[in-house]
Amino acid sequence: MSAAQNIPTRNRDGASAVTNSFDPSTSPTATFTSPSNSFSHRASQSSSTKQLKPFNTQDVKVLLLENINVTGQDILRQQGYQVEALKSSLPEDQLIEKIKDVHVIGIRSKTKLTAKVLEHAKNLIVIGCFCIGTNQVDLTAAANAGIAVFNSPFSNSRSVAELVISEIIALARQLADRSMELHKGIWNKVSAGCWEVRGKTLGIVGYGHIGNQLSVLAEAMGMSVIYYDVVNLMSMGTAKQVPTLKALLEGADFVTLHVPEIPETQNMISTEQFGYMRKGSYLINASRGTVVDIPALVEAMRSGKIAGAAIDVYPNEPAGNGDYFNKELNTWAEDLRSLKNLILTPHIGGSTEEAQSAIGVEVADALAKYVNEGSTVGAVNMPEVNLRSLTADEPNHVRIIYIHKNVPGVLRRVNEVLGEHNVDKQMTDSRGDVAYLMADISNVNQRDIASLYNSLEDLGSRVRTRVLY
Numbered sequence: 001m002s003a004a005q006n007i008p009t010r011n012r013d014g015a016s017a018v019t020n021s022f023d024p025s026t027s028p029t030a031t032f033t034s035p036s037n038s039f040s041h042r043a044s045q046s047s048s049t050k051q052l053k054p055f056n057t058q059d060v061k062v063l064l065l066e067n068i069n070v071t072g073q074d075i076l077r078q079q080g081y082q083v084e085a086l087k088s089s090l091p092e093d094q095l096i097e098k099i100k101d102v103h104v105i106g107i108r109s110k111t112k113l114t115a116k117v118l119e120h121a122k123n124l125i126v127i128g129c130f131c132i133g134t135n136q137v138d139l140t141a142a143a144n145a146g147i148a149v150f151n152s153p154f155s156n157s158r159s160v161a162e163l164v165i166s167e168i169i170a171l172a173r174q175l176a177d178r179s180m181e182l183h184k185g186i187w188n189k190v191s192a193g194c195w196e197v198r199g200k201t202l203g204i205v206g207y208g209h210i211g212n213q214l215s216v217l218a219e220a221m222g223m224s225v226i227y228y229d230v231v232n233l234m235s236m237g238t239a240k241q242v243p244t245l246k247a248l249l250e251g252a253d254f255v256t257l258h259v260p261e262i263p264e265t266q267n268m269i270s271t272e273q274f275g276y277m278r279k280g281s282y283l284i285n286a287s288r289g290t291v292v293d294i295p296a297l298v299e300a301m302r303s304g305k306i307a308g309a310a311i312d313v314y315p316n317e318p319a320g321n322g323d324y325f326n327k328e329l330n331t332w333a334e335d336l337r338s339l340k341n342l343i344l345t346p347h348i349g350g351s352t353e354e355a356q357s358a359i360g361v362e363v364a365d366a367l368a369k370y371v372n373e374g375s376t377v378g379a380v381n382m383p384e385v386n387l388r389s390l391t392a393d394e395p396n397h398v399r400i401i402y403i404h405k406n407v408p409g410v411l412r413r414v415n416e417v418l419g420e421h422n423v424d425k426q427m428t429d430s431r432g433d434v435a436y437l438m439a440d441i442s443n444v445n446q447r448d449i450a451s452l453y454n455s456l457e458d459l460g461s462r463v464r465t466r467v468l469y
């Protein structure tokens with residue numbers, strides 16, 4: 001790894017200067033540190049992959065808030081980035097101060113990255129949400145500022161599937177009721193209404209990441225599996241896809257929901273659907289709270305149609321832990337609490353040590369790949385664009401990343417700039433008002449790099465330019 005090199009660049013007034021002290025993306029205030037440590041170590045790279053760095057080599061500063069799992073911290077440190085990790089989130093004024101200086105920020109659900117906060121994030125190129133949700137970030141403001149946002153939607157799939165498996169057996173054996181009775185000193189040994197799960201049918205609604213895992217686990221316990229999904233999907237094992245939700249509800253002893261929260265899934269299970277379900281069947285919802293019409297569930301359980309249910313998610317959930325599960329939160333909360341053979345859990349489906357660790361790895365890897373190579377695969381607010389890694393056999397190649405306003409005529413102007421060179425590969429895509437272009441150019445010398453950068457920066461459509469080489 002060579003030390004940082006001075007590159008002749010053009011000042012805004014057109015005069016030539018030898019400097020690499022300005023940030024090519026946003027920051028007029030960034031200071032240059034040389035030699036850079038940030039690109040000295042690439043743990044995950046194969047030996048033939050070329051190590052890229054921005055042409056204005058600076059140390060990459062990373063701020064991690066809210067006690068990000070150590071797996072994620074380690075990956076970012078191994079990249080050579082300067083990582084500061086804090087245990088808690090920060091109040092807005094402190095956040096604004098800190099964010100001015102960093103290129104990467106990692107948060108969980110408590111840190112609010114509003115448009116106001118992001119306005120001050122002059123050096124920031126990427127945000128990592130080390131969690132599932134991203135509604136704590138103003139995604140549009142971030143995209144308009146050329147800041148990519150990544151999260152980890154699937155790292156906890158296995159944890160959810162395992163919770164559901166445990167609930168299937170617990171419901172079939174009325175386990176939660178027996179345990180609660182004995183906690184109160186009541187011995188109540190019964191077998192009526194208690195079943196083995198072997199030979200029963202599990203109906204999975206939504207056969208995605210979680211549904212798939214569940215399918216395999218349920219078959220291993222001797223259950224038959226049917227599933228309903230809006231997409232035609234390959235079955236795991238001997239599971240069978242059914243054509244309608246009605247067919248699934250009529251055919252299953254246990255129904256478990258694993259669909260996203262979208263308008264089509266709102267109250268997907270309501271009075272009509274409970275009508276289709278088998279008498280004495282069970283319902284499990286660990287997807288999203290709006291998918292089940294809870295008053296209809298209360299009715300179905302009171303009537304004996306549904307023999308038990310497990311609910312992990314609710315239309316309204318408290319922001320923190322405490323005695324909040326009452327009718328102020330959801331009007332029907334106390335009706336729900338009064339029901340027998342109903343397992344209520346506080347949205348813990350994905351809450352395991354393994355899931356937290358997997359989230360750390362997934363998000364930190366995505367951040368490093370974005371910083372080092374510009375790949376937006378998995379970004380939630382930018383088009384997904386990727387080019388294969390440059391190799392050591394391509395020493396004079398540079399990678400241009402040009403985030404720009406999605407307006408007519410930009411590509412023509414960009415290609416006029418790039419057209420002087422040999423564009424080996426190029427990919428571009430847009431999402432809303434923002435477009436993302438990646439191009440690998442060969443036979444570029446140091447002077448060309450600065451000139452390419454300056455020419456792209458001068459285009460009116462520019463949101464952010466990065467040049468990696």
Ligand SMILES: NC(=O)c1ccc[n+]([C@@H]2O[C@H](COP(=O)([O-])OP(=O)(O)OC[C@H]3O[C@@H](n4cnc5c(N)ncnc54)[C@H](O)[C@@H]3O)[C@@H](O)[C@H]2O)c1
Nearest residue numbers: 206207208209210229230258259260261286287288349350
């Ligand atoms: N309880 C928890 O802690 C927890 C943790 C993780 C995920 N979740 C939730 O679980 C749900 C499923 O997650 P996933 O990772 O398996 O998602 P996924 O995107 O992998 O799978 C969802 C599946 O649902 C299907 N689908 C969409 N609309 C449908 C409809 N109207 N009818 C039938 N199928 C439909 C999709 O085609 C897809 O196959 C999501 O709502 C997610 O937010 C909850």
